[in-house]
Amino acid sequence: MQELTVTDRPRTYNVLNILMKFHAFPEEVQGKYLLVECTVPVGAGAPPNHHAGExxxxxxxxxxxxxxxxGExxxxxxxxxxPVPDGAVHAFQAVGDKPARLLILNAPGEMHDAFFTGLGTPLPEGQTDLPDPVEPDVAAIVAKATETGMTIVPPQPAA
Incomplete structure (x- = not known):
């Protein structure tokens, strides 16, 4: 039986006002996937983006x-x-009257690991309260996305 490897790195982050708890980093699961549990406040989410190969x-x-x-x-x-097909433009936002909780699975996960942890702020382990909201730094988001191989899709003007 293969021994479980758990890395010694922060596992809880504030990413775009989303509380992210990393359950599995790619290096802990033979480079196969990234598994993250998120608590997303109403109105928060991910802007339209796409990424090939993940x-x-x-x-x-x-x-x-x-x-x-x-577009759907x-x-x-x-x-x-x-599910999001490889390379598809996608976005999400929590709606309704309470925060949403979801699991995000990325495979193989290295791109999202670098994006989420590179853009996010480590939080104390065990934190379950949502971080205080701050205005996202759009330039930093676009720069980190570009650095990691993602593309943020600019908003389209209304017709």
């Missing part, structure tokens, strides 16, 4: 999340699974 999927644990995947709008609630 598959992403979401499982909603609690609350409601509005997703956009390749999806309202997901507890128990819903939302």
């Amino acid at each position: 598959t992403e999927a979401f499982f909603v644990l609690d609350g409601q999340v509005g997703f956009m995947v390749d 709008e999806i309202l997901a609630g507890a128990g819903d699974f939302v």
Whole structure:
């Protein structure tokens, strides 16, 4: 039986006002995936983005999340699974009257690990309260995305 390797690095972060708890970093699971549990305040989420070479999927644990995947709008609630095809433009935002909780699975995960932990701020281990909201630094988000191989899709003007 293979021995479990757990890295000695922070596991709880504030990323875009989202409380992220990292359950598995890629280096702990033979470079296969990244597994993150998120508590997302209403109105927070991820801007439209895409990334080739890294598959992403979401499982909603609690609350409601509005997703956009390749132009299709999806309202997901507890128990819903939302896969994102490799390279598809996608975004999400917590909606409703309470924060949403979801699991994010990225495979193989190195890109998202570098983006989330590089952009985020480590929080005390065991923190379950949402961080105080701050205005996201759009330039820093775009720079970190570019550095890690992601593309943030600029908002389209209204027709």
